[in-house]
Every structure is written in structure tokens, then in C-alpha cells.
Amino acid sequence: MSDVCEILAEVKVVPVIAIDSIEDAIPLADALLDGGIPAAEITFRTAAAADVINLLSKERPQLYVGAGTVLSPENAKRAYECGAKFAVAPGCNPTVISAAQKIGLPFAPGVMTPSDIEMATSMGLTFLKFFPAGAAGGVPMLKNISAPYKHLGVKFMPTGGVTIDNVQEYLAVPEIIAAGGTWLAKQDMIANGEWDKITENCKAVIKLLG
Numbered sequence: 514m515s516d517v518c519e520i521l522a523e524v525k526v527v528p529v530i531a532i533d534s535i536e537d538a539i540p541l542a543d544a545l546l547d548g549g550i551p552a553a554e555i556t557f558r559t560a561a562a563a564d565v566i567n568l569l570s571k572e573r574p575q576l577y578v579g580a581g582t583v584l585s586p587e588n589a590k591r592a593y594e595c596g597a598k599f600a601v602a603p604g605c606n607p608t609v610i611s612a613a614q615k616i617g618l619p620f621a622p623g624v625m626t627p628s629d630i631e632m633a634t635s636m637g638l639t640f641l642k643f644f645p646a647g648a649a650g651g652v653p654m655l656k657n658i659s660a661p662y663k664h665l666g667v668k669f670m671p672t673g674g675v676t677i678d679n680v681q682e683y684l685a686v687p688e689i690i691a692a693g694g695t696w697l698a699k700q701d702m703i704a705n706g707e708w709d710k711i712t713e714n715c716k717a718v719i720k721l722l723g
């Protein structure tokens with residue numbers, strides 16, 4: 514497995530973050546770390562995302578920070594320059610994959626069909642985001658769709674519909690190395706400064722996963 518896969522396999526659960534204000538970056542990171550979750554996917558859905566990645570890479574190096582919703586070569590370049598350790602996207606876009614590969618940014622494109630998986634594997638990628646996991650059929654769908662590609666060593670991080678109620682089911686699948694979700698630290702929880710709640714959510718899933 515790649516370094517990124519090994520690290521995320523240890524982390525198991527990756528909070529998918531939409532953060533509006535740079536002021537909230539450090540309290541958020543500390544809330545996640547206090548809750549026992551040492552990773553985060555900071556999505557490029559807000560204007561603050563790149564600055565947040567940059568700040569956290571410098572000030573909280575113990576948090577393994579990746580970029581999410583990386584939709585363009587520009588997003589990939591910015592994420593890399595800001596110190597993102599990995600990047601993910603909802604879709605499988607060869608232009609973005611090529612850009613990430615060119616700059617050496619580990620990238621997991623989003624897949625939900627065999628054709629998506631083949632697009633990614635034909636470009637040398639085996640770490641893939643399964644999105645939208647729940648709506649696409651959840652664990653049965655992932656098991657079915659990954660079967661023809663297991664021998665290629667494909668690994669998945671499902672996101673979309675993953676919650677504390679079903680995360681164990683996802684993580685029980687050998688091809689799934691980690692699962693992501695917004696439930697741990699939702700955009701409004703961050704905006705409202707609900708740091709204790711975020712820490713509690715992290716602790717709850719850590720306890721559940723033992």
C-alpha cells in the first residue's frame with residue numbers, strides 16, 4: 514500500500530470538512546485531535562479552504578491534512594502548494610488526475626461505476642474514493658463493483674452517506690481502508706464553534722471502532 518493508504522488505514526475515519534473561516538481552523542484541528550482523529554479532508558467548497566490547509570500544515574503538523582472536492586488542475590496545484598498530503602475528488606476526471614500526478618500529489622478520484630474504476634486504474638491509480646457511497650448502493654454495491662478489480666489491488670475510501678451507524682459495516686470490507694463523512698464536524702457546527710460536540714463525535718466513533 515502507498516504511504517497515504519497506510520496512514521489513512523490507521524486513521525480509519527476521515528472528517529470531510531467545509532470550513533468558512535480561517536479563524537476556525539486551529540480550534541477545529543484541536544477538536545479533532547482531542548477526539549482522537551488525526552486527519553481531515555478540507556474541501557475546496559469554501560473560499561477559505563486553501564488558507565486553512567496552509568495554516569494547518571504549518572501549525573498542526575500532527576494532523577494529516579488532505580484536500581477534498583479537487584475539481585480542477587488549479588485546485589490540485591493550490592492544494593499541493595498549501596501542503597495537502599493527499600487530495601480527493603467526487604468524480605474521475607483525467608485532466609485533474611494528470612495534473613495531480615504531474616506535481617506528485619497523491620490523488621484518489623471518485624468512482625461509482627466500473628468505467629470510473631477503469632479510467633482510474635488505467636492511469637495507474639488504485640486508491641479510489643467511492644462516492645456517493647450510500648446512494649450508489651453502499652457495501653453491497655462496493656463489493657460487487659470491486660470484485661473484477663481486486664487483483665489490481667484497488668482500495669477504497671467511501672464517502673457520502675457514511676455515518677456512525679454504518680461506518681463499521683464499511684470498514685469491515687477488506688478493500689475499504691478508511692471512510693469519510695461530514696457527520697463528525699458539519700459546516701454549521703464549525704461555524705457555530707461547537708468544538709466540544711466535534712470532539713465528542715470523534716470520541717464516539719473511536720470508541721465504536723475500538
Ligand code: 3PG
Nearest residue numbers: 672673674675694695696
Ligand atoms: C463528500 O463530500 O465526500 C460527501 O459529501 C460527504 O457526504 P456526507 O455529508 O453524507 O458525509
